[in-house]
Amino acid sequence: MQRDPKILICAGAKRAGKTYIVNLLFLQHVAELAGRRAKIILGGANQSSIRRNVLDDMEQLLGRRIKLDRQNSFPLFGNRVVCLEGANSDAWKKARGFTAAGMFLNEATALHDRFVKECFSRCSYPGARVFIDTNPENPMHPIKTDYIDKSGSCLHSGRVNIKAFHFTLFDNDTLDPDYVDSIVQSTPSGMFTDRDIYGRWVNGEGVVYRDFDFSRHLLSAGQIAGRRFVRYLYGVDWGYEHFGAIVVIGVTEDGEYVLVREIAAQHQEIDYWVRAAKSVQAAYGDYPFYADSARPEHVDRFRREGLRTINANKAVLSGIEAVAGKIKQDKFYAADCCGRFREEITQYAWNERTGEPVKLYDDVLDAVRYAIYTDENPPFAVLR
Ligand SMILES: Nc1ncnc2c1ncn2[C@@H]1O[C@H](COP(=O)(O)OP(=O)(O)OP(=O)(O)O)[C@@H](O)[C@H]1O
Ligand SMILES: [Mg+2]
The missing domain is CATH 3.30.420.280 (Nucleotidyltransferase; domain 5)
Incomplete structure (x- = not known):
């Protein structure tokens, strides 16, 4: 527990395995809270992206179907996971009033900054943990400047507060090498290769269509x-x-x-x-x-x-x-x-x-x- 960061971020390339690993860590966290009847936030751009990116893999990991109720929530190890849509400027309002024992934010750069900040302030339950996966974007994006750049910072207790892990496409050794090769060959040079393959937080520079010959x-x-x-x-x-x-x-x-x-x-x-x-x-x-x-x-x-x-x-x-x-x-x-x-x-x-x-x-x-x-x-x- 002392070593576990309060906020864990997996950031980087597409298809690198970020969501999968965060999913596993999130399940482990919720399992540790088994039977507490705590509320836990699962935030994504919208309900269909939460289903596609997170719940489908989670079903595989759990070996059971996940059916959401009318509040878009479901039970998990004696706790309740609430799925919140976070892309819009007023999305934060739905996160008000919670005390959450943890959260998982999927594709954090696709979420509105105010929603992200509101969710953070909800995680006041003792031992609450935060798990985030994200692709890189503009290097001035608040996910980068407010969290990733503070990786390694500690709380007064000595516990690590934020720990960010950087992923490239080549980190996912479950992918077929021919598939990886075809992604590399079809990704445009410059910013798209930097972001999508190497997971770097960079902006484009020079001409946009630089592969046009x-x-x-x-x-x-x-x-x-x-x-x-x-x-x-x-x-x-x-x-x-x-x-x-x-x-x-x-x-x-x-x-x-x-x-x-x-x-x-x-x-x-x-x-x-x-x-x-x-x-x-x-x-x-x-x-x-x-x-x-x-x-x-x-x-x-x-x-x-x-x-x-x-x-x-x-x-x-x-x-x-x-x-x-x-x-x-x-x-x-x-x-x-x-x-x-x-x-x-x-x-x-x-x-x-x-x-x-x-x-x-x-x-x-x-x-x-x-x-x-x-x-x-x-x-x-x-x-x-
Ligand atoms: N440790 C693993 N064991 C088995 N399968 C894995 C593992 N890590 C990743 N995968 C599989 O690799 C694929 C890509 O992983 P994942 O969706 O987690 O990538 P990602 O980094 O979140 O990508 P994106 O940025 O496109 O969302 C998925 O099909 C996932 O199930
Ligand atoms: Mg993902």
């Missing part, structure tokens, strides 16, 4: 004519002072994505973009337009014109990772006639301070990202 990934008209496209995706980014853009991406049978056409212009009204979209539809066929949702009146106008228009999934980092992953795997190409694309791909850069891209030279690239990422991660309404 003009000598390999730009195609001539002849090279494009030699490919057979089974379908097309259209992406739309609205702009007036900035460039507006409509892009056409052909998808081959082998899952290659080729930017075959861009229409990029400044100072054009919506009528211009309707005409452009109709000309694209006439040339390539009736496929959905994945559009920036920031201008609902433009989305409505497209729909009124009979253009099938879907609000794009705009998750920036995941979308960039999806496009950059295709570039890394030689699954994304662009026609060499796409002049604005060529300009943007060499200029689009990370803001090293915020961890987000600089919002410049991003118009055609945003349209490309909306099309590819939304096609892979469609909004719920489209799935039905």
Whole structure:
């Protein structure tokens, strides 16, 4: 007990085994409290991520089904585990009023800081322990600065207060080596490799799509004519002072994505973009337009014109990772006639301070990202 840290954090790479080990330690802690009828917090972004990331593995470890009651809680070794959703700014309110004998926070950087702090203040039961797993993010993230950077600090009693363990992908020796190799090869260079493979808390630096190679990934008209496209995706980014853009991406049978056409212009009204979209539809066929949702009146106008228009999934980092992953795997190409694309791909850069891209030279690239990422991660309404 003296050696056990009050707060134990497993941070690092994806698929490294962090959640699995925290799950085991958490079960051990709850078992030590057997029969105390104590409340224990299990926090995650939402109920479905708690189920997917934690409860499914916990069922395997326990060898029994876990069924949540209406309060999203379940009994465990004579105690009660309460599953709390922590992603939103008001999530902390649900954690009020508890006295908790421990907690497990899954994917802590996906939780709202206020929720995390509220949960910590709930753990006042004598001997309460805290277990956290997380992927790395911006190095200024409070999970890093408030907890991980204080690893090794002790309480007045001499007990270790916080202990953080760092994981890389290579720490999980239960994974098939070929699988590990394929993850390494398909993860974009730079920030994504640093975070996802090596578990480092770093922001991106330099250009965003650094694996794009003009000598390999730009195609001539002849090279494009030699490919057979089974379908097309259209992406739309609205702009007036900035460039507006409509892009056409052909998808081959082998899952290659080729930017075959861009229409990029400044100072054009919506009528211009309707005409452009109709000309694209006439040339390539009736496929959905994945559009920036920031201008609902433009989305409505497209729909009124009979253009099938879907609000794009705009998750920036995941979308960039999806496009950059295709570039890394030689699954994304662009026609060499796409002049604005060529300009943007060499200029689009990370803001090293915020961890987000600089919002410049991003118009055609945003349209490309909306099309590819939304096609892979469609909004719920489209799935039905
Ligand atoms: N010690 C172990 N024994 C058996 N299986 C393990 C062990 N550690 C991890 N695994 C398995 O490896 C896979 C990845 O582990 P886990 O989900 O814990 O990774 P993670 O670091 O939480 O990843 P992510 O960041 O993607 O959530 C899971 O299928 C898990 O069951
Ligand atoms: Mg995990």
